[in-house]
Amino acid sequence: MKKVITGDHAVALGAKLCRVDVVPAYPITPQTLIIEHIADFVNDGEMDAKFLTMESEHSVMSAAAAASAAGARVFTATSSQGLAFMYEMLYATAPLRLPIVMVNANRTLGGPPGIWCEHNDSMGVRDSGWLQVYVEDNQEALDMVIQSFRIAEDKRVLLPVMPCLDGFVLTHTVEPVDVPQQEDVDSFLPAFAPDIMLDPARPAMMGIFMPAEYIMELRRQTMGAVESAKKVIREINDEFARVFGRNYGGMIDTYMMEDAEVALVTMGTVTSTSREVVEELRKAGKKVGLVKLRFFRPFPSEDLRKALSGVSAVGVFDRSISYHGGGPAFNEIQSALYGMTVPVINHLAGIGGRDVTREQIIKMFEITIKAGNGEKVNPINWHNTRGETV
């Protein structure tokens, strides 16, 4: 059934379809619509979940951790400062292997205070052990809530997952979304059944103090879980495609990459606009292609090396800055492509919610094509930034 709804509404419907047990909530723009929709569902008896209004985001994640440890399927959503306020508990939940799903509506992390789209909130927690997936439209937002629970609760993974959607560009934009049937979701996503949980009938110790004799093994184990998530993500992507007819490509998606000479790697909604730009440039005879970086954790190094093996230059879009020079995606991709001789060019744009236009994306391709032709270009380019020449 197609509904014309916002990204936040799509996410809330996704959570409802997943039959979550507990939703600890705290409002923050631009995710507030998510928990408001869920509050309505619960109030109207459409959703059988415990809706907890907490006094802070730190408490939200604490409650989420406790509920998940007790065997509940837990969903919540946050954004920006709210995510930052959870920082401590994010680092507590992943190594404890609690499969919580939390949507982050990407928003500027102050200062300076701002409410518009930027990726530096979720990028700041990229080493917490949470898996992260960045979506490009409302359909993918809904579908990835469902897939995230499957990935998170897979015994080979058991990690929390954070689907990230661009604040306002998706959260407050309506577009048609195909809402899956409840019975299809039920058969795709079986009930959560952890091996060990907090149950008075069968006492367990979770989150216990650990000396140096154990923590290194626990970190290694968590790393192994993140690593094995790669295979699980691909499997679940394929199964989802079979059941629901929508294939997102797995860890990355590619567009017109078969014979591409130059590629742009994008995240989030800029991917969507870039699809049209690629078509336009192709019509003009330029052999360009697009790689959509969907999962940032686990980082799809192998998939990227494969997808980018034939190109003469790679452009990387970043919607956040890591203060050593370029953006986080640029850093990771340079590291992933180590040993390959292809030039990698960083394109910073859309920071602080500034609109990323087709013209800017064309510019990104033009600079990258120059690099591919052996011309000297800046490795890091701030697009549409006063005082910078691009």
Next chain:
Amino acid sequence: MFEVRFHGRGGQGAVMAAQTLAEAAVIEGNYAVAFPFFGAERRGAPVLAFTRIDSKKIYSKTQIYSPDCVVVLDDSLLDTIDVVAGLKPGGSVVINSRDKPEDIDLGISVKTAVVDATSVALEILKAPITNTAILGAFARATGIIKLESLEEAIKRRFGEKLGEKIAERNSLAARTAYGKTVIGTSKGIKKLEPKKQWLPTYQELPAGGSLIEGKTDAGLIGPGSFIENKVSGWATFRPLRDREKCTMCLLCWFYCPEGTIVRISDRGDLMTNYDYCKGCGVCANECPVDAIKMVRARV
């Protein structure tokens, strides 16, 4: 380079001893570092501290595995810990003990100095904090530092934190112990089995380190496994309750950090499970009617 490993129990001042020894070495124109190793610390639990002394700057930031000297602040540790592990050939051991060196079995025959530091500390400091007394014995046994340097170091470190008076008493404790130290050779008969520890590989460790009740070759793990960790051996003192004075206010039951005081509801009485009493004295301190007295556990 001269390396020292201190074995003590939380509260006996092993860390302060290691630091004071380093200070004394620096007073004599050497370079020295001292550092603790903390486990899941609480009063009475076995602790480690280390001191390295050299004539030039020390760069090594690792623990000490082959000490030149081992200092034991509490001889009850000898029952459970192989204190001479890694001791360098020709090394020595300094032990707080009432026994003669010849009567102490360390598993190897080695130069051993003993002093009854607990009695010295109780007499002079009025508390079983044995760190300064044992340092007096260390100075006497090893000759690595002079007694005067040690007393100066005690004055500086203790004076700064606890005042001149306490520093002087600690200085006296070191001097007294220095005079009472007996040097001999230990017995080398017993074979101390290394303590078994559950050390799973990262694949064997349950996801997230979450544990349910379980049994391994190294003993119980998970909820309830603490039943195997008897701590009665830690105690210098143990509490004795006077039933006549006791008003059953239950403050001792509430404050006991180990949960060893058990309420016997049918008799309206209390019982202390000495297996898990580490003799910290919190109960005696909290008792509003002085019904609990602390008495020496090992005489």
